Amino acid sequence: MKWTNQAWEKIQPIYDSILQMPFIQELQNGTLALDKFQFYMQQDSKYLEHYGRALAALGAKAKDNQMALDFFEFGKNALIVESALHASYFEEFGLQPHAEIPMEPVCHHYVHYLKSTVAYDPIEVAVAAILPCFWIYQEVGNYILQKETANNPYQKWIDTYSSEEFAEGVRKAQYYADLMADNTTEALRKQMFEAFVKASQLEFQFWNAAYTNRIW
Numbered sequence: 001m002k003w004t005n006q007a008w009e010k011i012q013p014i015y016d017s018i019l020q021m022p023f024i025q026e027l028q029n030g031t032l033a034l035d036k037f038q039f040y041m042q043q044d045s046k047y048l049e050h051y052g053r054a055l056a057a058l059g060a061k062a063k064d065n066q067m068a069l070d071f072f073e074f075g076k077n078a079l080i081v082e083s084a085l086h087a088s089y090f091e092e093f094g095l096q097p098h099a100e101i102p103m104e105p106v107c108h109h110y111v112h113y114l115k116s117t118v119a120y121d122p123i124e125v126a127v128a129a130i131l132p133c134f135w136i137y138q139e140v141g142n143y144i145l146q147k148e149t150a151n152n153p154y155q156k157w158i159d160t161y162s163s164e165e166f167a168e169g170v171r172k173a174q175y176y177a178d179l180m181a182d183n184t185t186e187a188l189r190k191q192m193f194e195a196f197v198k199a200s201q202l203e204f205q206f207w208n209a210a211y212t213n214r215i216w
């Protein structure tokens, strides 16, 4: 079985609990309170700013040029999504585009977990750590789309993550995770699973923080 299939099995309970979260349920039926979405969007803009840099730094460590190029592209796309948040979503959802945004605890933890993994751990582990960000968003985007609600104020956000363009990036990231796993040791494959599970838990916590207004 592919490493990615085994990895998904390990996070199935976390993924199931994500789908049950009030944040996701209410995002899907369009009833999510504006202030919770605002919290989420502001934190996500900080997240993407750093995630983009972590992806580029990971690319810089790749031995293969095509892999480096793909990760630079992922990093670039994260920053393009961030600029879309600032250029249109912030205004649409009643936020000041120039306000300074402090990183709240979960965003801070997640970002620094990814950055330190990229900086100090083997590249295999870093690839596993960045994968849930892609894969869980795609699955959640598709899940929400299946049960589409008319006039959902959050539709545009949902469309970003259920697009074919995003799916293409997910497939590439999965491909690199499997490639890394196939060419490494059992001990590193285990560390890769741990990183994949940890980042998935942080995805749960990221939405939970927005729902419960978790601040310093």
Ligand SMILES: Cc1ncc(CO)c(N)n1
Pocket: 044, 047, 048, 132, 133, 134, 137, 203, 206
């Ligand atoms: C927290 C988080 N994880 C993943 C994505 C998808 O890129 C995102 N925008 N935000």
